[in-house]
Amino acid sequence: MPDNGERKRMAIEQKLLLQALLSKGDLPDGFDRACIQEAIKALTRKRMRFRKRSSQFIIGQCKLSLLIKALFWS
Amino acid sequence: MAAVANLDHISQLGIGFRPELARLIQCRHDIGFVEIVADDFTHLKCIPQALRDLQKRGVTIIPHSLSLSVGGADPVDVRRVKHLNSLAQYFDSPFVSDHIAFVRAGSLESGHLLPVKRDHASLRIIAENIAAIKDHLSIPLVLENIATIFQWPDNQMNEAEFVSQVVENTDCGLLLDLSNLFANSHNLNFSALEYLQALPLHRLKYVHMAGGVFKNNLYHDSHCHSLKKQSLELLTALKKLCHVERVMLERDDKFPADGDLELERELEAIAHA
Numbered sequence: 001m002p003d004n005g006e007r008k009r010m011a012i013e014q015k016l017l018l019q020a021l022l023s024k025g026d027l028p029d030g031f032d033r034a035c036i037q038e039a040i041k042a043l044t045r046k047r048m049r050f051r052k053r054s055s056q057f058i059i060g061q062c063k064l065s066l067l068i069k070a071l072f073w074s
Numbered sequence: 075m076a077a078v079a080n081l082d083h084i085s086q087l088g089i090g091f092r093p094e095l096a097r098l099i100q101c102r103h104d105i106g107f108v109e110i111v112a113d114d115f116t117h118l119k120c121i122p123q124a125l126r127d128l129q130k131r132g133v134t135i136i137p138h139s140l141s142l143s144v145g146g147a148d149p150v151d152v153r154r155v156k157h158l159n160s161l162a163q164y165f166d167s168p169f170v171s172d173h174i175a176f177v178r179a180g181s182l183e184s185g186h187l188l189p190v191k192r193d194h195a196s197l198r199i200i201a202e203n204i205a206a207i208k209d210h211l212s213i214p215l216v217l218e219n220i221a222t223i224f225q226w227p228d229n230q231m232n233e234a235e236f237v238s239q240v241v242e243n244t245d246c247g248l249l250l251d252l253s254n255l256f257a258n259s260h261n262l263n264f265s266a267l268e269y270l271q272a273l274p275l276h277r278l279k280y281v282h283m284a285g286g287v288f289k290n291n292l293y294h295d296s297h298c299h300s301l302k303k304q305s306l307e308l309l310t311a312l313k314k315l316c317h318v319e320r321v322m323l324e325r326d327d328k329f330p331a332d333g334d335l336e337l338e339r340e341l342e343a344i345a346h347a
Contacts, residue, residue, distance in 0.1 A: 006195040011147035013191065015179040017226075022182065030227025035261075038292055039224050043186050 086134070087345055088280070088322030089337075094329045096124040098337060104345070107134035107280075107320055112158045112170070113141050121164070135165040136280070139172040142207060144217065145190035146176035147199065150206040159211050169279060171216040171249045174200070174240050191226040192236040197243060204244040216247035216279045221254035221295035223261045233258060234272035241277050248273065251282035252308040253324075257295045266308055270315060280320035283309065283344055298327035301340045309347040 019025030020036065021043060027036055086106030089099055099105055108128060115121055129135055139158050142150065162170050175187035190196050207215060219237050231239070241248050250273070259266035283306075285299040301323070312318060321344050323337065330336035 007147050007199055010191070010195065010199055011179065014147055014176055014188075015182065018179045018182045018184055018188070021184065021188070024182075032224055035224035038290065039222075042223065042294055043184070047185055 085318075086320040087341060088134075088136075088320055089341070090138075090322065090324040090326070091125060091128075091135075092326065092329075093122065093124075095325065095337070096122070099128065100124065102338075102341070104341075105133060107136060107322065109136045109138045109171075109322055109324075110161070112137040112139045112161050115161060116157075118160065118164055129165060134168065136167050137161040137165065137170045139170065140187065141177055142172045142203075143175070143177045144172055144203055144207070145174055145196065145200055146178060146203070148178060148180070150203050152206075152210055155207050155210040159213075162211075162213050167213060169214040169216050169247060170211065171218060171247075171279075173218045173220050174237060175220045187220045189220060189222040189225060190236075192229040192231050192233065194230060197236070197239055200240055201243050204246065214247055215244075216249045217241055217244075218249035218251055218282065219254050219258075221251070221257040223257075223292055223294070225262060232264065232269075232272075233262075234269040238272060238274050242274055246277070247279035248275075248277040249280055249282060250278055250312070251284070252312065253282065253284045253286060253295055253302070253305045256302070256304045256308055257286060257293045260293045260304075267311055270308070270312055275312075275316040278316060278318070280322060281309065281312070281318055282322060282324055283340075284324040284326075285340070296327075297324050300336060301343065306343055306347045309344065313347070 013028070016025060016028045017031075020027040021040055023040065027033060087104050088107040088109060089095065089105055091099065091108040091110045099108060108125075110125065125135065137158055139154065141154055142158070158170050161167070173187050174190065176190055177184050177187060190200070204215065217237075217240060219233070237248070240246070255266050255269060258264070259269065283301060284295060284297045285301045286293055286295040286297070287299040288294075309318070309321065323340055323344060325337060
């Protein structure tokens with residue numbers, strides 16, 4: 001069983017890393033700065049792809065909704 | 075005519091189910107299993123007819139989670155585990171899977187699988203998390219190695235040792251992503267073959283293969299580019315070490331426009347690696 005201190009320490013370390021990856025905080029000591037920069041770029045690309053796919057889905061749903069309304073009113 | 079690959083050395087060929095691939099999957103009668111992303115189906119009502127049809131055809135369906143945050147410091151989210159279990163029960167799945175990774179810290183969500191520091195404290199916390207997850211699962215849990223382009227400072231063991239200890243200590247199955255392994259061996263400069271030899275391969279349940287791209291001398295496991303020969307070579311090497319029951323292809327975006335021929339070729343390559 002981990003002691004509570006271990007989990008708290010992990011929580012702090014993971015939060016600091018995640019803040020840095022989301023550009024919301026400084027990078028904790030010891031990490032390879034160049035690799036983290038590449039990771040930030042990869043994360044950004046992934047989020048952009050996700051947003052693009054989500055927006056395409058929403059546009060598709062809107063078109064479908066308009067089509068149903070048009071059929072209903074015609 | 076249905077496409078069928080000659081499966082020389084593996085029992086089942088599989089693919090990640092995506093709505094864009096439903097037609098291809100329907101046409102290929104050699105697909106023995108599909109993996110679904112559990113997080114995509116917020117309710118059992120959201121399950122598409124194509125998946126129900128595959129289940130009727132006898133295709134095994136494996137729910138795969140991205141969000142349990144097995145390696146996270148936060149307490150396990152029981153709702154997510156129960157949802158994963160309900161999908162497994164619905165599909166009568168042999169097991170469910172997630173990753174040796176963390177995806178959130180407090181109120182922050184990464185939107186990506188992040189590596190855990192490889193030390194003994196992490197092993198203890200992961201074991202505790204998995205015990206909490208298993209309390210709400212009626213079938214076995216299988217854990218996957220992730221791709222990363224950075225690592226924690228002060229790691230106390232290499233990745234193969236860490237993955238091995240996690241699955242051995244927690245009595246979990248192993249989902250081996252060979253493309254993630256290739257990515258890490260390239261980016262972090264270690265031998266992928268030595269990694270394979272160090273794993274408890276008797277725990278291997280299935281294998282992931284996916285395409286990626288080289289950028290700035292790093293390999294990115296994008297899941298939206300073609301499958302690389304290095305991943306196929308690792309599959310060949312793995313088959314020399316153990317029997318590989320199930321192997322599947324993952325494709326998440328930039329679906330090929332040429333009548334799925336690219337993916338068809340990749341499935342053939344996996345079947346014959």
